[in-house]
Amino acid sequence: MPTRLRLPLVAVLPLVAVALLSTSTSAHALPAFARRFNLACGACHSAVPRLNAFGEAFHENGFKPPGTMWTPLPGTLSDAIEQGMAVWARGEFFEHSDFARGPSPRGGFALPEHASIYLAGPLTTSTSLFVELENTVHETDINKRGDFVNSDTGGMQKAFLMVDLPMLFGLHGGHEMDHEMHDHDMEMGMATMGDGLVGHGPMVMIGRVDPSTNFSYAVDRQLFHDVPADTSETGFLLRLGLQPYAFGAKFFGIFKRGDHTLLPTEPTLYHTEAAPGIDVHGRLFASKVLYQFGLTSDAAPEFLDRIHTAAPYAMLRYDFGDEDGLNGSVSVLGNYGRNAYRVFYLAPAPLPVIPLALPEETLREPTLRENPFPLHRPPPPPGRGSITAQQDLDVWREGIGANLRRGPWDAYGAYTYDQVYDVPERLAGRFVRRAQGLTAELDYRLTHSLLPSVRYDWMKAGGFQSDVVFEPGPRESQVLHLQMRWYLFEGDNLAKVPIPALLVLSLRDSVNLTPGGPDPFGAWRNAVLLGFDFAF
Amino acid sequence: MRLLAPLLLVLMTAPAAADPATAGGGASLTPALRKATAVYNHACAWCHGKDGRGDGPAAFSINKYLSPRPRDFTRGRFELRSTPSGELPTDQDLLRTLERGIPGYMPSFRGLTAAERWLAVAAVKRFYSGFARPYPTPVSLPEPPVLDAAAVARGHQTYESGGCASCHGERGHGDGPSASQLKDETGLRIRPADLRYPSRFKNGAEPLDVYRTLVTGLDGTPMPSYAEAFEDPASLWDLVAYIGSLAR
Numbered sequence: 001m002p003t004r005l006r007l008p009l010v011a012v013l014p015l016v017a018v019a020l021l022s023t024s025t026s027a028h029a030l031p032a033f034a035r036r037f038n039l040a041c042g043a044c045h046s047a048v049p050r051l052n053a054f055g056e057a058f059h060e061n062g063f064k065p066p067g068t069m070w071t072p073l074p075g076t077l078s079d080a081i082e083q084g085m086a087v088w089a090r091g092e093f094f095e096h097s098d099f100a101r102g103p104s105p106r107g108g109f110a111l112p113e114h115a116s117i118y119l120a121g122p123l124t125t126s127t128s129l130f131v132e133l134e135n136t137v138h139e140t141d142i143n144k145r146g147d148f149v150n151s152d153t154g155g156m157q158k159a160f161l162m163v164d165l166p167m168l169f170g171l172h173g174g175h176e177m178d179h180e181m182h183d184h185d186m187e188m189g190m191a192t193m194g195d196g197l198v199g200h201g202p203m204v205m206i207g208r209v210d211p212s213t214n215f216s217y218a219v220d221r222q223l224f225h226d227v228p229a230d231t232s233e234t235g236f237l238l239r240l241g242l243q244p245y246a247f248g249a250k251f252f253g254i255f256k257r258g259d260h261t262l263l264p265t266e267p268t269l270y271h272t273e274a275a276p277g278i279d280v281h282g283r284l285f286a287s288k289v290l291y292q293f294g295l296t297s298d299a300a301p302e303f304l305d306r307i308h309t310a311a312p313y314a315m316l317r318y319d320f321g322d323e324d325g326l327n328g329s330v331s332v333l334g335n336y337g338r339n340a341y342r343v344f345y346l347a348p349a350p351l352p353v354i355p356l357a358l359p360e361e362t363l364r365e366p367t368l369r370e371n372p373f374p375l376h377r378p379p380p381p382p383g384r385g386s387i388t389a390q391q392d393l394d395v396w397r398e399g400i401g402a403n404l405r406r407g408p409w410d411a412y413g414a415y416t417y418d419q420v421y422d423v424p425e426r427l428a429g430r431f432v433r434r435a436q437g438l439t440a441e442l443d444y445r446l447t448h449s450l451l452p453s454v455r456y457d458w459m460k461a462g463g464f465q466s467d468v469v470f471e472p473g474p475r476e477s478q479v480l481h482l483q484m485r486w487y488l489f490e491g492d493n494l495a496k497v498p499i500p501a502l503l504v505l506s507l508r509d510s511v512n513l514t515p516g517g518p519d520p521f522g523a524w525r526n527a528v529l530l531g532f533d534f535a536f
Numbered sequence: 537m538r539l540l541a542p543l544l545l546v547l548m549t550a551p552a553a554a555d556p557a558t559a560g561g562g563a564s565l566t567p568a569l570r571k572a573t574a575v576y577n578h579a580c581a582w583c584h585g586k587d588g589r590g591d592g593p594a595a596f597s598i599n600k601y602l603s604p605r606p607r608d609f610t611r612g613r614f615e616l617r618s619t620p621s622g623e624l625p626t627d628q629d630l631l632r633t634l635e636r637g638i639p640g641y642m643p644s645f646r647g648l649t650a651a652e653r654w655l656a657v658a659a660v661k662r663f664y665s666g667f668a669r670p671y672p673t674p675v676s677l678p679e680p681p682v683l684d685a686a687a688v689a690r691g692h693q694t695y696e697s698g699g700c701a702s703c704h705g706e707r708g709h710g711d712g713p714s715a716s717q718l719k720d721e722t723g724l725r726i727r728p729a730d731l732r733y734p735s736r737f738k739n740g741a742e743p744l745d746v747y748r749t750l751v752t753g754l755d756g757t758p759m760p761s762y763a764e765a766f767e768d769p770a771s772l773w774d775l776v777a778y779i780g781s782l783a784r
Contacts (some may be wrong), residue, residue: 037637037644038640038643039637039640040640040641042598042599043598045597047597052593052597052598053582053592053593053594054583054598055594065579065643065647066579066582067578067579067580067645068645068647068648069648447601448601
């Protein structure tokens, strides 16, 4: 695997200023919070970056301890930097891949795929900010010669303002407590609605959001790194990205509206890693039900990219179970993307415009018994000539996800079904309109520092069954991933590491269960990856 | 449209606001206790559980294999007190912990209003019937003397003679010979404090806080009370001076 070049982080730092003016939150591990509130990572995370119940409540309360209205602002600039900024680097630093045919086994060291700077925290009692600057989005695209190439970009990933609407409008006030109960001033009500572990919100997130953080199976909280697609030096796609199939685009040969390739395994729509949009979510019915609706725009990676379309979504999540025993959640999703995808295809050249030999008005007067000139030229021979045509497609995604936890066991699963509309008739028989994806994961907390995991992905992809971009071949794939993560330190061993920080090593083996053919689904057989997470 | 947005907001939040005040048995509580329970459920129950047993929804992942775990209030054992070892804490003790938090483990809840903090204290006390009895008298915490170099030197001798090094190590790094075998009363492994980092002291880092810790001990942990350990009460202040000198 070739070493990848990446933009230095300093190249994107000026965007901090833009971020401050634009947007707020997601749920990544953020040591800045640990520093600010003097906590270990384990206070909010069951296994970084996955949040526990306290971490979710912390997040939903605008990055403040649940129930609290405000938090002291950092006193000095150095405090603000130390307590408001965090760095996270993660990715694979070694990969060894085997292929059934084509290239010989490839292996090599690489720089980490992702390195991010975070800036986050509460701004006011009702508003909080979250900004993530990522130095690379390992993008696989097609260049003008039709070759697949990998390129790295830097810039804004997630960035949004999160506003607690009831707090903003002064509707919290759950407790109009008597002043005489204690000889203390009553200031305001609690920072959550109602009483007890009850409802919350609605919260509004505006900016570049990742809506799926609230889904039962949240994309960016997985403990398996996403591995980008692998391309050969000659422009062939050797392997699609090792990403959760349930959340991928699932169609071969489609493009984003920004004319970027959208590979079948790339997360998109509701499960986008980040896209301009607005999200509303909150909890009802004693916090058992989490509702969410909103819309994202074009999934193109560039910040402030052309906004072509809107993809509204609605999601409901139901939390259940005994917190001390078996518990979990179920989520259902509906997501519609209007003109979300684009396809390019070859269409027959249209008939040329018939040149009129006579002024049109003269034809209205059939006075000539014999036409002295031919009315038109003969048409071109049938099938001769073609042009590249394009068509925008609508897409509907429905999905269900669930997780189940008991003791050290943690199971996740998600299934999505996608269907596209407005496929040109010309593509009948060549373009499959429906696709499905399934992802399931099981983690076991072996010890405080060892976490073995297994994940299974299945996709029955749609889209072009054969075209000039992707070679014909199977459009169905199954992948099994095995992984062991070793938390060298997690920041909670404060006697050993007196700073909130995280260092994790991971050893992973991804096995292609359906190898065969030149198709990027089947051409690779196995990948062994060594990765790490470092957060400070 | 200007009317629609607030109306929609009210409709969305109404079911939540209509929820009962407590997760269980709220109807039988007085209004004051119902409010106290509501504050507790908002801020504390995530870790300590709605019944105060230290089994809240986030408790599982907080130091599963290491002490401290979220406190089980129903057992009536409290580490951070100003009262003699084995006694219950005062209201001020509970409030101090709530406001300061516990470095590394529990956030400060200064973000609650003053009245809400007192209500949370009241809610915590409901979980153990012993709080209905009169409080014990807090230990006497005298004004700190001058903690000079001589006090540090005397404190070093006290540190060695008092057996502190067996847990905290000769240089206070928390690596004494018995450090790896220490367990709390629930059987979980517990680390002795690394005295180089006073900001991580659970019971506070000021000289008076350290003195209080030495006098009261940390109930439920291997840290005993040294209230009667030395003939000269001033030895404890010497020890405080020495511990302060270890800070980085």
